[in-house]
Amino acid sequence: MATETPASEAPLRILLPQILPALVAGVGCGLLFLGLSELADQLQHLLWNDLPDALGIGHYSALWIIVMLTATGIAVGLIVWKTPGHAGPDPATEGLGGPPLPLVVVPGLLLAATLALAGGVSLGPESPTIGSAIALTYWVGHRYLPSAPGAFWVSLGIAGTLGALFGTPVAAALVISEALASTPSRGSLWDQLFAPLLAAGAGSMTTQLAASPSFDMGLPPLDTPGYEDLLAALVLAPLAAVFGLLGCYAFPHLHRAFTRLGHPMVILPLGGLLLGLLGALGGHLTLFKGLTETKEIVEEIGTLDSGELAKLTVVKLAALLVAGACGFRGGRVFPAVFVGAAFGLCAQALVPEMNPTVAVSSGVLGVLLATTRQGWVSLFVAAVIAASPPMLALLCLASLPAWLVVTGRPFLQLDEHGNALR
Known part of the structure; x- marks a missing residue:
């Protein structure tokens, strides 16, 4: 993910030249995300x-x-069909990062993502923004500093965009640390994280200064968790993970069904129509990427009954699966947060004694673990949503049984043959 440091060279001589490229890349990623949003x-x-x-x-x-979702499917289908590079690879095979895309792909990818976000598709901005940021960072970096390895520019594109998306460099550090854990050691972890963290910090400060993004859902703070809160978290997170896994098992079958249709001008309009029908069933709260809508259902704690919340949970998960399987360009993290929050609130409506902060954060933790299989990011998002430091201990403990549920099982990403990754 970063440049290799020969043992004979002082790390300082390697790290200092990385400062300016990392800052420029981070600010550029932040501006790209702000412009798209x-x-x-x-x-x-x-x-x-x-x-x-x-x-x-x-x-x-x-x-x-x-009408709107069907029209969005038609518009995105035209982009995927006609633009150079067809708006990038199949999004069902993409995660948070990947090799640099050809630069010619970026305009179509960004346009398709913009239309999907605006048209109400249940996907977030993370994957198209990261893919575009990697492509642009790699192109500019190789043009002006061709001696730096390609992995260096990829890490800056990922980190800068994650910092911009979450408004903090912490998520980028966690994602890159997980990636580094699966690669051969190249010296000190902090030497390898130096440039990506700097890019993430620059990206997060760019969005903080311009837009002040926040994951604060307005949940009541939990100052002194009790045994009943621990029990609730230990039970609810694995249950949410099981629910998320249901979608993961269905995802490749749905993807194959759409793929058999053959042409994007058939697949995407049909996908848009199905999303429109789901949206009509679930209402406006099941549309769009889900962050604003998550805040809305949290604000309505006590007014939505368990049946309504169950419907929101199931419809949103179905919409996420359809949108991801039929080829709309977008990420799956933000709508998965809504699914987890709605699942937790449904459980809290059934068991009113449960603390809503515990319910929401545990639900988000379980669904994210199931759908992303990224433990640190899932824990980070759940903790940020809880906005209560004492919750971190509960969530760390609750992540362990939830991880036992999901490890070795499919998550919401496919390989190039359409088979579920594990």
């Missing part, structure tokens, strides 16, 4: 507010949801 937000307001108002249609009427 702002464009998608403006287009979303136009499509879901201004246009329905002009037509005298309800913003989230069942008919408008079906």
